[in-house]
Amino acid sequence: MTNSTTSSRTHLLKRRQVLAGAAAGAAALSMPGFIGRARAEGPLKVAAIYTVPVEQQWVSRIHKAANAAVARGDIEYVFSENTSNNDYERVMREYSEAGHDLIIGEVFAVEDAARQVAADYPETAYLMGSSFLPKDDAPNFAVFDNYIQDASYLSGIIAGAMTKSNNMGMVGGFPIPEVNRLMHAFMAGVKETAPDTKFQVAFIGSWFDPPKAKETAFAQIDGGADILYAERFGVSDAAKEKGVLAIGNVIDTQSDYPDTVVASALWHFEPTLDHAIAMVKAGTFKAENYGVYSFMKEGGCSLAPLGTFEGKVPEAAMKLVAEREAAIKDGSFVVEINDEEPKSN
Amino acid sequence: MNEALEILFTASFWVAAIRIASPLIFATMGELICERAGVLNLGIEGIMVAGAFSGWFTVYMGGDLWTGVFVAALTGAMFGLLHGFLTVPLGLSQHVTGIGITLLASSLTYFTYRILLPEVSSPPKIEPFQPFAVPVLSDIPVLGPALFNQTPLTYLAYFTVAAVAFVFYRTPVGVAVRAVGENPSAVEAQGISVTAVRIGAVMVGSALMAIGGAFLTMSAFNSFFFEMINGRGWIAIALVVFGSWRPGKALIGAILFAAFDAYQVRLQQITGGVIPYQIFLMMPFVLSIVALVVVARRATYPKALMIPYQKGER
Numbered sequence: 001m002t003n004s005t006t007s008s009r010t011h012l013l014k015r016r017q018v019l020a021g022a023a024a025g026a027a028a029l030s031m032p033g034f035i036g037r038a039r040a041e042g043p044l045k046v047a048a049i050y051t052v053p054v055e056q057q058w059v060s061r062i063h064k065a066a067n068a069a070v071a072r073g074d075i076e077y078v079f080s081e082n083t084s085n086n087d088y089e090r091v092m093r094e095y096s097e098a099g100h101d102l103i104i105g106e107v108f109a110v111e112d113a114a115r116q117v118a119a120d121y122p123e124t125a126y127l128m129g130s131s132f133l134p135k136d137d138a139p140n141f142a143v144f145d146n147y148i149q150d151a152s153y154l155s156g157i158i159a160g161a162m163t164k165s166n167n168m169g170m171v172g173g174f175p176i177p178e179v180n181r182l183m184h185a186f187m188a189g190v191k192e193t194a195p196d197t198k199f200q201v202a203f204i205g206s207w208f209d210p211p212k213a214k215e216t217a218f219a220q221i222d223g224g225a226d227i228l229y230a231e232r233f234g235v236s237d238a239a240k241e242k243g244v245l246a247i248g249n250v251i252d253t254q255s256d257y258p259d260t261v262v263a264s265a266l267w268h269f270e271p272t273l274d275h276a277i278a279m280v281k282a283g284t285f286k287a288e289n290y291g292v293y294s295f296m297k298e299g300g301c302s303l304a305p306l307g308t309f310e311g312k313v314p315e316a317a318m319k320l321v322a323e324r325e326a327a328i329k330d331g332s333f334v335v336e337i338n339d340e341e342p343k344s345n
Numbered sequence: 346m347n348e349a350l351e352i353l354f355t356a357s358f359w360v361a362a363i364r365i366a367s368p369l370i371f372a373t374m375g376e377l378i379c380e381r382a383g384v385l386n387l388g389i390e391g392i393m394v395a396g397a398f399s400g401w402f403t404v405y406m407g408g409d410l411w412t413g414v415f416v417a418a419l420t421g422a423m424f425g426l427l428h429g430f431l432t433v434p435l436g437l438s439q440h441v442t443g444i445g446i447t448l449l450a451s452s453l454t455y456f457t458y459r460i461l462l463p464e465v466s467s468p469p470k471i472e473p474f475q476p477f478a479v480p481v482l483s484d485i486p487v488l489g490p491a492l493f494n495q496t497p498l499t500y501l502a503y504f505t506v507a508a509v510a511f512v513f514y515r516t517p518v519g520v521a522v523r524a525v526g527e528n529p530s531a532v533e534a535q536g537i538s539v540t541a542v543r544i545g546a547v548m549v550g551s552a553l554m555a556i557g558g559a560f561l562t563m564s565a566f567n568s569f570f571f572e573m574i575n576g577r578g579w580i581a582i583a584l585v586v587f588g589s590w591r592p593g594k595a596l597i598g599a600i601l602f603a604a605f606d607a608y609q610v611r612l613q614q615i616t617g618g619v620i621p622y623q624i625f626l627m628m629p630f631v632l633s634i635v636a637l638v639v640v641a642r643r644a645t646y647p648k649a650l651m652i653p654y655q656k657g658e659r
Contacts, residue, residue: 053455053571055465064466082455082571169614175622200614205626208572211565215361219610222357233468234566256470344614 044277047095048079049088049105052208057233057251058146058267062104062129065269074277075102089113096121102280104273105129108176115141125285127276131177134287144272144290145178146250148301149185150328151265153335154321155247155303156189158263159227160197161317162245163190169200169220170229173207175341179231182249182265184338186229193317200225201344210234218242227262236260252304262313264304271298297329352611359491359604363499364565366603368393370502371557372581373588373595374509375421375550381513381590382546383526383649384432387443389554390578391450392424394571396555398454401562401569402461404471413563414498414556421555422548424450429544436653447578455571468568474498496564498556505553510592522546526647529654539654554578580633587637589644601636605629 046066054063059081069075078100083091088110095103096117106129107114118126118141130143159168168190172179183201190197200220204212213234220228221242230236230246236253239246240260248254248264272293279285294300303321306313327333352358372389379386386392400417404410424446431442462469474496483493513519521542524532529539557577562569584602588595609625 053459055467057467060466081459201622202610202613203622203626205623206572206575208570209575210568210570210573211561212575214566215365215607216610216613218357218361219607220614222355222611223614233568233570237566251467253467256467344616 043073044075044102044280045100046075046077046102046104046277047098047100048077049083049091049095049103050079050081051083051085051088051106051109052081054079054081056208057249058129059106060251061146061267061269062273065273066104068270069273069277074274085109089117092117093120096124101125102127102276102285104276125276125280127272127290133289136287139287140285142276142285142288142290144293146267146301147178147181147291147294147337148250148265148267148296149181149335149337150296151267151301151303152182152185152249153189153328154325155249155263155265156186157192157317157321157324158189158303158313159186159229159245159247160190160193161314162262163194163197163227165224165226166194166196167198167200167224168227168229169217169223169225169235170202170231170342171213171216171220171235172201172203172231174205175203177339180339180341181337183229183231183342184340185335186247186265187342188336192320198224199342199345201342204232208233210237214238230261248304254304254307258308262309263306266302266304267294268300268302269294271300296325297331348615349612352608352615354487356487356490358607358611359487360494361607361610362600362604363491363495364603365606366600367495367499367502368557368560368565368577369581369584369599369603370596371505371560372554372578373584373599374505374592375553375555375557376581376585377588377590377592377595378509378522378550378553379425379547380585380650381526381647382522382543382550383529383647383652383654384429384543384547385439385443385651386425386428386446386547386550386554387440387582388424388428388446388450388551389443389581390574390576391447391454392421392551392554393558393561393574393578394451395420395424395454396558397562397574398458398558398569399555400559401471402458404563405469410474410563414501414559417555417559418552421552421558424555425548425551426544428551429547432653433540433543433547436655439651451571451574458569458571468570470567471563473562473567474564498560498564501556502560506592506596513592523647525654526649529649533654533656539656543654554581557581583633583637586641586644586646587633589640590647598633598636602629602633605632 050059052059066077070077080091102125104127108131115138118138122140126141128143129145134143170183200223202216204216210233213232214237217228217235217238221244226244228235228239228246231249236246236257240257245262246260248261250267252264252266254261272290275293324333376389396417399420400413403413403416428446431437432439476494476496479493483489521537525539525542533539561573584595584598587598606629609628613622613625
């Protein structure tokens with residue numbers, strides 16, 4: 001019931017907008033760089049397009065933030081999950097045609113096509129996970145990514161304090177910027193507490209092949225690693241089976257691996273999404289890089305509570321973590337962003 | 346360099362190789378049975394997805410692990426029946442039908458997954474098969490743990506190879522299956538239905554493929570991921586050619602491929618990032634292609650492979 005009322009109102013709104021098109025268009029043109037559609041009332045219509053199921057770690061964070069916004073009554077939310085890259089552009093166009101105000105998703109593999117869609121629907125706001133920066137010629141296409149290097153760095157400090165063999169394994173999917181920068185931040189953190197650590201880095205060439213990630217992690221444990229950086233599903237399982245420790249990434253999986261996962265760098269998508277909602281509502285959405293809203297000082301990332309490892313991490317390390325966390329938040333310490341492919345040393 | 350060679354003599358390397366080979370062995374045997382009966386089954390990739398899900402889901406719902414394996418096999422057999430029906434009596438293109446089965450099976454699986462599990466925040470887990478050390482045999486240095494400290498599904502894989510070889514070369518059923526792939530008219534002349542034998546072979550083969558998929562969710566790992574089959578079915582098709590359509594050779598091919606894979610992940614760690622990781626990931630495939638080129642030249646493929654049989658047609 002509520003839905004149909006809202007949608008008919010949206011239709012009316014749209015019709016009125018078309019009538020007022022000439023005037024509004026002139027106004028919009030006079031403010032280059034903005035989407036000139038201020039929405040005064042009612043929830044925003046938000047659509048999301050994910051290339052993987054919503055329970056997969058990265059997307060699960062976006063989905064969670066969107067559901068929170070729905071619960072607050074800020075948005076109406078629909079989504080397509082497991083959309084293959086071949087279909088991505090089509091689904092994007094469908095949502096755009098359907099009149100959604102804000103479309104979120106991930107365009108890492110379909111950058112050009114997605115930007116073309118944005119150009120074809122200048123009235124719609126797009127906020128897309130991307131390895132590239134926003135461009136001036138696409139004023140309605142903003143980008144985000146999980147810039148949670150602050151939290152990864154802190155998890156590295158803990159890992160460095162927990163390693164005995166000074167040898168760590170890292171299994172990644174593909175060396176794309178969002179993976180690389182977190183691995184580098186983690187390694188930088190480790191070097192604070194265990195400067196001579198050897199890192200084994202491997203990529204498995206797939207996002208969702210846990211058996212393969214697990215095999216790779218086994219190989220790293222054979223190679224002497226006693227802490228694994230779990231970028232992929234499957235790594236913590238290998239650590240659990242072999243009795244070594246793991247550091248989580250993006251989500252907190254400690255409840256599944258209580259004796260294995262020491263700390264996790266969590267991503268919170270809420271600041272990113274909430275900023276976008278506010279901008280669209282105010283009619284001031286523009287092509288920004290929303291990456292900063294994943295920074296720790298914006299509340300975009302945090303270190304998961306130690307939980308089962310409370311009291312098992314050396315005091316000195318936790319003190320350093322607290323110090324650095326405060327420094328990151330007040331801006332006196334900045335974790336380096338390094339998008340280069342990490343290598344074994 | 347020494348380090349690179351030493352890997353080959355560690356037990357854990359061979360344990361990994363056999364573990365990686367297990368799903369491939371099931372899938373390869375399944376494809377081999379289909380092709381020996383004259384039916385190319387490109388539905389393999391999707392059937393593995395369906396098997397991985399149905400087996401896992403059975404256990405997730407409280408079923409026994411072996412019940413899960415049985416359900417996976419049954420699911421595979423059903424898709425095999427569909428493929429068989431379309432390609433044998435109807436004589437449709439085996440390539441097109443097979444690709445269609447792969448698309449259908451994987452999409453249907455995902456659809457079912459979402460219908461059955463609409464609200465999960467992280468991939469649900471089951472308690473998978475655990476390794477079981479065979480007494481005495483597992484004490485043999487290096488090879489012992491590699492071959493005999495695996496999960497029961499791996500032992501089932503060994504048994505499958507032996508069973509396929511035995512049935513093929515020692516039983517009338519095997520003769521009939523091989524004959525429909527070589528000279529179906531001769532089989533029909535004996536009063537045996539080519540259609541029945543072919544459909545039966547495709548169903549059994551597809552059941553094995555599905556168990557191969559189930560290995561990934563019930564032994565190698567403990568939860569279901571949509572893209573986790575990740576091309577393993579296509580590899581099995583190449584392994585059938587590599588094995589010249591013979592169970593023993595195909596087994597060796599599967600273990601060889603898996604050993605390359607286990608080797609590359611270990612090699613990636615010791616070269617210190619000098620060589621790009623893609624080279625390593627490529628290695629098993631490149632070596633397989635090379636092996637295929639060498640071996641396949643002499644391969645004698647089933648004469649009636651991909652040729653539909655129409656009764657009475659000359």
